[in-house]
Amino acid sequence: MIGGVDANLTAPGNIPVTDLIIARMREFWPDGWFQDADSAELHRITEPWVSTIGSRSQEFFVFENRHSAEDWAEHGAMEENSNTMLHFLVGELKTDKRLLREVTMVCDAVDSELERLIKDLESTFFPSLLRLAA
Amino acid sequence: MSPTEPARVQEAFSLADCDWILEYPKEQEQRHLLLEVVAKEIDEFREAFNQRFRRLPDPFDLINDNTEKATAFFEIFGGPPLSVDIRILIWRLIEGAEIREIDVRYERKRPFSARFVIGNRGSVDEIYETNHPWDFTVLRHLGMLTVDGKLVLEGYYASKFLGP
Numbered sequence: 001m002i003g004g005v006d007a008n009l010t011a012p013g014n015i016p017v018t019d020l021i022i023a024r025m026r027e028f029w030p031d032g033w034f035q036d037a038d039s040a041e042l043h044r045i046t047e048p049w050v051s052t053i054g055s056r057s058q059e060f061f062v063f064e065n066r067h068s069a070e071d072w073a074e075h076g077a078m079e080e081n082s083n084t085m086l087h088f089l090v091g092e093l094k095t096d097k098r099l100l101r102e103v104t105m106v107c108d109a110v111d112s113e114l115e116r117l118i119k120d121l122e123s124t125f126f127p128s129l130l131r132l133a134a
Numbered sequence: 135m136s137p138t139e140p141a142r143v144q145e146a147f148s149l150a151d152c153d154w155i156l157e158y159p160k161e162q163e164q165r166h167l168l169l170e171v172v173a174k175e176i177d178e179f180r181e182a183f184n185q186r187f188r189r190l191p192d193p194f195d196l197i198n199d200n201t202e203k204a205t206a207f208f209e210i211f212g213g214p215p216l217s218v219d220i221r222i223l224i225w226r227l228i229e230g231a232e233i234r235e236i237d238v239r240y241e242r243k244r245p246f247s248a249r250f251v252i253g254n255r256g257s258v259d260e261i262y263e264t265n266h267p268w269d270f271t272v273l274r275h276l277g278m279l280t281v282d283g284k285l286v287l288e289g290y291y292a293s294k295f296l297g298p
Contacts (some may be wrong), residue, residue, distance in 0.1 A: 012292060016289070020277065020279055020289075021285075024281065027286070031199065046255045048230055054139060055200065119283070120279070120282065123280045
């Protein structure tokens with residue numbers, strides 16, 4: 001995705017980051033569709049394929065629903081399809097930073113829903129943060 | 135379905151980063167016996183799964199599809215024996231079924247029981263009940279995330295992926 005807003009997160013190296021993002025996205029967009037960045041294939045986010053094979057991906061898109069996936073494929077970013085697709089990039093392990101990895105979520109604009117999503121991802125990656133929410 | 139060969143299990147352990155399971159017992163004969171029992175447990179799981187869902191799961195294919203998830207599955211056989219229903223439950227969680235409800239009954243030195251309700255999103259409940267004491271170990275491998283700040287259990291993971 002060109003343009004958009006990056007939400008930069010960090011995750012420990014010993015957790016299944018992509019899998020956890022997919023699990024959270026199933027709640028966020030229950031009718032969502034998954035696409036690996038290296039493939040044109042679309043999969044419903046609830047398909048077992050996404051859990052077993054898609055979860056290996058380090059760069060992927062999640063669309064709000066089938067219509068938004070088709071809309072993005074046909075027209076790219078437009079005002080009408082704003083925030084109907086999220087682009088995730090899961091970085092390589094950074095050995096110089098105690099086995100952490102960077103995770104970037106690209107969206108069109110961070111609204112209150114996405115703020116909640118980002119907060120959930122942060123506390124999923126680092127549950128110690130839940131202490132701060134109390 | 136042809137029976138799983140012990141040699142195939144041994145190869146799977148190696149490919150799925152679970153060859154530590156065969157470090158004990160030391161005697162070759164005992165190791166072979168262990169592989170035979172595991173092969174039977176895998177076949178029993180596949181048959182029971184097929185009866186319930188009308189499709190045959192293949193843990194050996196999972197090694198190529200997703201080695202980390204294969205590790206989670208084959209690691210089962212490095213722990214105490216699990217009931218066949220719980221082996222099915224684990225496979226369904228690896229496939230991405232959502233965890234809807236868990237009830238666990240435990241009292242020191244008393245019978246153990248657990249009930250798991252899972253399912254594909256928007257689909258009917260699948261219920262797994264057990265009184266098999268070692269089945270509690272499944273709880274140690276569940277993933278955890280937050281949704282709107284609330285606890286959601288999701289997925290089944292290998293020991294090395296159980297969080298920071």
